[in-house]
Amino acid sequence: MAASGRTPGRRPGAARTRETILDAARRCFAEDGYAGTSIRRIARDADVDHALVLHFFGTKDALFGVVLRSVPLLSGLVREVGEGGPDGLGERFVRGYLGLWEDPDAGPWLRVVVRAASASPNAAAALTSLIADEVMAVLARRIGGDDAELRANLIGAQLLGVATARYVLRTEPLASAAHEDVVAHLAPLVQHLVTGEAAAP
Amino acid sequence: MAASGRTPGRRPGAARTRETILDAARRCFAEDGYAGTSIRRIARDADVDHALVLHFFGTKDALFGVVLRSVPLLSGLVREVGEGGPDGLGERFVRGYLGLWEDPDAGPWLRVVVRAASASPNAAAALTSLIADEVMAVLARRIGGDDAELRANLIGAQLLGVATARYVLRTEPLASAAHEDVVAHLAPLVQHLVTGEAAAP
Numbered sequence: 001m002a003a004s005g006r007t008p009g010r011r012p013g014a015a016r017t018r019e020t021i022l023d024a025a026r027r028c029f030a031e032d033g034y035a036g037t038s039i040r041r042i043a044r045d046a047d048v049d050h051a052l053v054l055h056f057f058g059t060k061d062a063l064f065g066v067v068l069r070s071v072p073l074l075s076g077l078v079r080e081v082g083e084g085g086p087d088g089l090g091e092r093f094v095r096g097y098l099g100l101w102e103d104p105d106a107g108p109w110l111r112v113v114v115r116a117a118s119a120s121p122n123a124a125a126a127l128t129s130l131i132a133d134e135v136m137a138v139l140a141r142r143i144g145g146d147d148a149e150l151r152a153n154l155i156g157a158q159l160l161g162v163a164t165a166r167y168v169l170r171t172e173p174l175a176s177a178a179h180e181d182v183v184a185h186l187a188p189l190v191q192h193l194v195t196g197e198a199a200a201p
Numbered sequence: 202m203a204a205s206g207r208t209p210g211r212r213p214g215a216a217r218t219r220e221t222i223l224d225a226a227r228r229c230f231a232e233d234g235y236a237g238t239s240i241r242r243i244a245r246d247a248d249v250d251h252a253l254v255l256h257f258f259g260t261k262d263a264l265f266g267v268v269l270r271s272v273p274l275l276s277g278l279v280r281e282v283g284e285g286g287p288d289g290l291g292e293r294f295v296r297g298y299l300g301l302w303e304d305p306d307a308g309p310w311l312r313v314v315v316r317a318a319s320a321s322p323n324a325a326a327a328l329t330s331l332i333a334d335e336v337m338a339v340l341a342r343r344i345g346g347d348d349a350e351l352r353a354n355l356i357g358a359q360l361l362g363v364a365t366a367r368y369v370l371r372t373e374p375l376a377s378a379a380h381e382d383v384v385a386h387l388a389p390l391v392q393h394l395v396t397g398e399a400a401a402p
Contacts, residue, residue, distance in 0.1 A: 117370065128370050147382070153366065153372055153378075154387070156372070157359075157365070157367070158363060159362065161358045161363065161365065162362065165357065169318065171337075171357070171358065174358060177354075181348070185348075186355070192389065192393070193390070
């Protein structure tokens with residue numbers, strides 16, 4: 001791998017090399033999961049030296065964090081869904097979110113992310129920081145009102161739980177329930193958190 | 202470990218030995234997590250031969266399943282909460298459930314269970330079968346009506362998501378939110394699923 005055929009001292013632009021490594025990392029994490037992927041494996045896949053991956057990204061955890069941020073699944077959804085204002089946001093969000101999990105490209109990647117966050121505290125830190133910045137902060141601004149950040153957090157947490165049960169753990173009957181039945185049950189709950197009517201306990 | 206000082210051919214009753222191994226397994230899983238615990242480590246902790254653990258339980262996954270069922274946290278909560286009937290079930294359940302996660306004995310064990318289920322497909326199967334039999338089936342009977350099992354599943358999935366975000370990933374501001382604020386937001390949602398008013402999407 002060190003003998004990659006390149007002339008010493010001349011290599012493609014750093015930006016291009018970095019992008020090649022990122023592509024390889026995305027592929028390796030998606031195919032073999034977080035635990036099954038090493039810096040060495042990513043270097044082999046990208047056809048670069050192991051030390052070059054370390055030079056650009058430092059650690060596997062740091063690289064995972066950069067990969068996470070380069071896949072703009074949830075932030076894109078939040079922006080798109082939020083454009084219509086708070087009315088019906090619950091249904092639009094639930095429908096778009098379940099759609100992402102059921103998408104043949106996005107679904108497997110989301111499963112990798114959830115499994116990685118559970119298996120490694122560092123991956124969990126990378127994921128929660130991403131969710132806080134790109135999902136919850138945006139959602140909280142759309143929601144507005146008292147406790148907006150807490151309510152945005154609760155929406156995220158509940159939908160993460162539903163996706164984990166339905167798509168990762170495959171709990172029945174939730175795993176086999178029709179998309180529209182799940183939307184019908186969840187949309188009013190998310191909408192309730194959006195409008196912020198917290199009933200007195 | 203093989204030389205445990207016991208007279209060959211005479212050992213304490215099988216039931217007692219089995220219980221000793223289960224105690225050790227519970228301790229090891231709670232202290233070192235699922236991945237960090239081996240059959241060998243449990244055998245050492247129980248002061249029995251490695252082969253004896255295999256004889257009683259077969260595999261680490263099987264042993265984990267038995268340990269799960271021997272810790273009647275959630276099933277106890279479901280029975281207790283269900284006794285009061287459907288009215289106010291949402292609030293009682295949320296309050297009891299958050300209380301378990303905040304309990305100094307139960308909380309660390311629940312974190313082990315969630316992490317184990319994410320890291321191992323076999324542990325996930327053991328957990329989902331436990332939840333289906335001892336939590337969801339009981340809850341569905343209490344709830345009654347159309348889609349009772351699906352609604353019970355959704356309650357479980359949402360509360361699992363909230364606990365994962367609040368106690369495992371420690372997402373802010375949810376991780377630091379006051380117990381009563383979380384109850385106030387979640388109780389009406391769970392109650393909504395209990396009474397089963399699915400709004401048309």
